[in-house]
Each structure stands twice: as C-alpha cells, then as structure tokens.
Amino acid sequence: MQNHRRLRKFIPKEAVALTYHPPRDSSPRLTAKGQGELADRIIELARIHNVPIRQDADLVHLLGKLELETEIPPTLYKVIAEILAFIYFVNEKKKTENAA
Secondary structure (H helix, E strand, C coil): CHHHHHHHHCCCCEEEEEECCCCCCCCCEEEEEEECHHHHHHHHHHHHCCCCCCCCHHHHHHHCCCCCCCECCHHHHHHHHHHHHHHHHHHHHHHHHHHC
C-alpha cells in the first residue's frame, strides 16, 4: 500500500475546461486541457473568472483524451449531466447568497 501512495505522488495534475452554449452546441465542448503547470493555470483562470470547479480525476482523465474543441461523445452524457447539475446548483446558491 505504501508503494501505491508513492506512485500517486508522481502522477501529474490534470485539468480540463468545458464550454456549452445551447442551442449552438448540441453538447458541451472541450475547450482546454493540460497537465502540471498548465493544469494549475486552467484552474487559476477558472477561479479568477468565478467558473465552478468540480474535482473528478477519472472524468478529467477521460476528457483529456479528446481533441480540443471536440463535443463530448454520447457515451459521457450521463457524467456531463451530473456536472451541469452541479454548475446549476452552484449558480443558484450564488444567486441566493447575493440576494441576502
């Protein structure tokens, strides 16, 4: 088990960014992806622009295999629906906090 922990330390951080503009887009598109310092920059820009961030290493790994500007394939729709629900939840929470 300890060897497993050591190996995990060497896996570079990954990040992706999705964009979705209905009705122009039929599904979300991958607009950024990167590892290491580039992943840190993607996350930093998301924070600066108040873009909701969801941590899911397995999903990031899957999406990272796609080409940039590619629409998310139907096989990943369920997972993307969960992300969109998360974003809607965060946006509604912010609206409620700002109204108070």
